[in-house]
Amino acid sequence: MASRGATTPGKPSSFEPSVWGDFFINYEPQPLQSCEEWMRVRVIKLKEEVCMLFKGCNRAVRKMMLVDVLQHLGLDHHFEEQINTALSEILESEFSSYNLHDVALRFRLLREHGCWISPDVFDKFKDENGSLREDITKEPRGLLSLYNAAHLLVHGETSLEEAIAFARHHLKSMRGSLKSPLAKQVKRALHLPLPRTYRRVETVHFISEYKEDEGHNPILLELAKLDFNLHQHLHLKELKSMTKWWKELSEFIGLSYVRDRVVENYLWSFVVHYEEHFGLARVISAKINVLLTIMDDTHDDHATIEECQMLHEAAQRWDGSAISLLPEYLKRFYKELLGNIKEIGDEMATSGNYKIAYIKKQFQNQFSYYLQEAQWTHKCHKPSFDEQVNLGVMTICVPTVSVCGMAAMGDAMPKEALDWVVGLPDAIIASGKIARFMNDIAAFNRVKSKGGAASSVECYMAEHGVTREVAIAKIGSLIEDGWKSLNQARFGDRALLPAVQRVINLALSFPLYYGGGNDAFTFSTRLRETIEILFVNPIPM
Structure with missing residues (x-):
């Protein structure tokens, strides 16, 4: 779900540092007012x-x-x-x-x-x-x-x-x-x-x-009040564990250009799986979001086209021996990617959930989407608006995040519903378009880095010969169409309604992250108050 940024190969990230750092590792919450x-x-x-x-x-x-x-x-x-x-x-x-x-x-x-x-x-x-x-x-x-x-x-x-x-x-x-x-x-x-x-x-x-x-x-x-504070206590434990996991992972892979957004990625999974009994799905989804952020930042103007092709080939092989295909700076990440997906599969299997194959396949697909975008940039291909949107729905990771999050839910998400999501139904495409369009509007409001892939805003302007204001207004109407399509999805097969609701939950995160033409994922200080409200400040009894 990471938004598009740009870095110069070999240099540290120009993104804002983490707002949180080790806060949740060291944070000792106020004792619950009652035991x-x-x-x-x-x-x-x-x-x-x-x-x-x-x-x-x-x-x-x-x-x-x-x-x-x-x-x-x-x-x-x-x-x-x-x-x-x-x-x-x-x-x-x-x-x-x-x-x-x-x-x-x-x-x-x-x-x-x-x-x-x-x-x-x-x-x-x-x-x-x-x-x-x-x-x-x-x-x-x-x-x-x-x-x-x-x-x-x-x-x-x-x-x-x-x-x-x-x-x-x-x-x-x-x-x-x-x-x-x-x-x-x-x-x-x-x-x-x-x-x-x-x-x-x-x-x-x-x-x-x-x-x-x-x-x-x-x-x-x-x-x-009791329910909120009990949930918050649980989420703080998860955030402490997640932050420790990220600290070890980031130190080992040594990719200084990657955005440090573990807390924001946890919030993203929390939006979809907030219930207490979906703790495993919540943590797995948060880890997957972090791994996708690393992939996004690597492909987005950091790796060369040859390195993107190497990563793609290694991912399709999905085997430790493929490490030899990669440049030195990506070998540790690839090793950790395989190791973490295996660990996630082991965690899922302890509860009788053997849907890890869905997650592995989605990651392989995601590498293909990123490679196609990198090839467009390398060849200076100027996609049509429709071409850009069709690929952009995939590179914004909505299908991957949806499939992986639901696979992690185990029996609570039946195989029929999971297969429905894998098939890219209208609800997934609509959610992906909302995310892509809101993300692109936010990105367009920033200074665009040279060499990056054209956004939907730029493609629409070029194809129709209109100003940014006209293009953004048109894309705003397409966002409204996306919400209508999501609403329509509620009235299909009732057996799929639990899956539809998770897709809608994910869509509800987009105004939180990209509302008002801002990118609160990359510029994460904008999310600080929300995170404090949800995870740091208990509600007085």
Whole structure:
């Protein structure tokens, strides 16, 4: 998932040094405010009480409110069975509310969970001309709910595009008159709508806001705080282990030009696999992200074309004897690549997971994609926009990261779903395009190094003879198309929904890393506050 940078062969990296260094190796977190054993026992008790809350919800609106709050508080993964049952009941029950917030909330929850619901449900809020009525602008909470719900649109739903524009305009105009916590929620949504927001970051904000709500449930609030702090304690242990692993790896391979981004790569895997029981998948994915970063930085204007070809040949052989093919400075990296993939396979096998062949194959594919890009640069080939995008989706590593992350999940991701991802379905391509386009816009906003591969922005400008502003606007519309395609993927084969959700989780990381035309991976100080919120600062009880 590394973004494109450029270095001069033989010289140290010109990238920013790590923000973190040995911080997580040496960091001693604050002691948990209560002993961990007591906290876990308390969590079990509170989860039982939440199950009783579900049983006490007799009306659809109450069920929706409970599900929504659990999602905002980051607790929904504990109650998947109860939530699925509640949503089935909500879908099947008659619903005739004229409350905009309730109608939009029902629409959003059902679509998020793969249940198709027509945008016609919003027709009751339109006038005789088919436009949304002005009187609904007096309901800011309902307007915010509509705005977030409409972002689950698919291709061809112009009525939802109009709803987004309508709600955005009126929410902007009323920002100064809103009170917290609604004012804060509107500000966040206008920056990034809820369906495109990474939920663990939203959880931190919502926990502090939920207690301001007079109708908040103290059971849910206590459980959310305990759950977050327990998770954070686990993640700190993983970060310590990851940082030690990286320190040993980087010292051994001795590639000074590589970006030191182990913490940021861990965050990337955390976005996809945040649940406690996916610790192995999370750590494996983080290590894979680091290895891909090394590969990316090596191919991107560091290795010569001959060295790229050597690396490709060695990777296709995938054998220790292929080390002799490589230049001296890459031999140790290749040895470590083989060794780490073998260790990952051994770790997976301890839990009966023998899908390591998928990971090995994806790495071999990735070397091929990088080689093709290097050949284009070497031959001064100027690809068409479509050619650049098709290869760029692969070099941005979305297919590789998706396959490897899901393979590491073991039985939680059935073989059928994994084969679906390997087949490069529309959801993977859409996610890859979002990543590529956002990355390229961020890269184009920096001074471009000579000799690097042309970005999608440059290819579009050259092919259509337009300015950077026109090209970026066009690519922005293609990013929107990508989100629509991801939304559409929710409504396919329900057996594939768990895999689709992991692809969507990965896509939610892209605004975090590339939002606002910035590259927060390469310029990682931009992620410091987010990492501190998630991994360093516990939530006061």
